[in-house]
Amino acid sequence: MASSIHRTVDAIWRMEAAKIIAVLTRMVRDVGIAEDLAQDTLIVALEKWPETGIPDNPGAWLMTAAKRRALDYLRRDRVLGRKYEEIGREMDMRQQDQEYDAVVEEDIGDDLLRLIFMTCHPLLSSQARVALTLRLLGGLTTVEIAHAYLVPEPTVAQRIVRAKRTLAEARVPFEVPQAPELKGRLSSVYEVIYLMFNEGYSATSGENWTRPLLCKEALRLGRILAEIVPSESEVHGLVALMEFQSSRLRTRVDSSGEPILLMDQNRAQWDQLLIRRGFAALERAGRIPGALGPYSLQASISACHARARTPSETNWIRIAALYEALAQAAPSPVVELNRAVSLAMAFGPEVGLEIVDALALEPALKEYHLLPSVRGDFLMKLGRVQEACEEFKRAASLTSNARERAMLLKRASDCVTDSGPESVSETGTE
């Protein structure tokens, strides 16, 4: 009985935590203190509810109780800090009580947005941003985050504590940045969400190829953000991209955990619901005036794959054009590598090889396993088996994902035994 109530309280907490922490941060102006106060409230609920039963509107109960705690804290803080102002404060407090009560009634979207800007603040390292965002906006426990990232719990706890201290010391304001800064700050928010998603989608280390929890959490945050800033084209592009990629999550690995490449996946098992959501989000992005941004362009590429019922129906010419646009909007050697793959698919491996050979001089790609992996692909198709084998081996030595390494080594050994048709690396086409 008690444990079932605990699970219910946990669920309610995850639904309400971000809103409560956002409103409290607005009140006390310190995200760390706000979280502590919110946690205290949760503890009270955990003690009380098993006896009294869960209130009819548990979300409102938690919010009201949390706000009361925040008010107590403010009173205490003021009494301690500025005793001489006591009487005047008392008057203010009464007014503020009413003001704070109004907070719940208001749309708290703005407070949530302020909180997202805070947890994704450029002052923090990207690891700290992701951890803090998962904790404060996803309502995940430190244990869950540590588990998702395969790092020890104290490491995550440390990261979060340090991040909160950094924000407090720098007196980072709880606000939505003004126009000149806004776009850049929004990009940094998208970046955190997509980083989280990618960490889950293509685990960079460890035995697992995917970690669904991170993907789901990132997608949920993206969907929430899309409703808070619906007039931003790129937020819909980001959501569309994640919807499309999530639609393939269950076909990315086989039952023994081996990765299955995009071209080899059973498309009948792609999640049609998520694909439809992807198209809908992409359409929303397109309806907003202005050129498509990097996320919308990547989503458009993903949409090309979603549209093709069989790999042979893939419109590689369109994909190559989209990569061209992406290379202009957000130039990077990785995009260039992907462009090479799509051009090779559209016009033959020698066209791709030319671009890849030019990229070999790119210092940013020196340690990037997909470069030799893709080059190996092209060489294989051109019948240069021995060179291909060397490239696959090199790629295997560069990846930190155990499964991917195994797959690359297998391709290297396959080179020796047969030189049958090879498929294109998935990551190389998206």
Place this chain on the structure above:
Amino acid sequence: MRFMMIVKATQDSEEGIMPSQELVDAMMKYNEELVKAGVMLAAEGLHASSGGIRISYPEPGGKPQIMDGPFTESKELIAGFTLIEVNSREEAIEWAMRMPDPHGRGEGVIELREVIETPELTSNPDSLALHAQLRDLGRPKS
């Protein structure tokens, strides 16, 4: 995990009587809440069963029989559904508890069913067989 919140049909919904404006507004507000929380996947309302068609297989291995609606026993029919993506069974229940009483006059019923997800569903014959088994288990017995 995914849950389907199934709103059961009522006498009113089967007779095509539209819900009150108040209820429609409350439902819209609720759906908005689901969208804002990032949990809504899809939501649809269904026409009354009078326009429905039922295909049944009374004989194992025999021909299917087609029957036109309306169907009786409105409590066993559905009037609409909402698909949500949540983190736990408890969260699904909590969301369902927040849905306005879908009828408002005593016949409102919401049923929660977890959607079968097969994350490791592949072309592997073993897991395909298992999936088929699970799907059969999910079929109504009658």
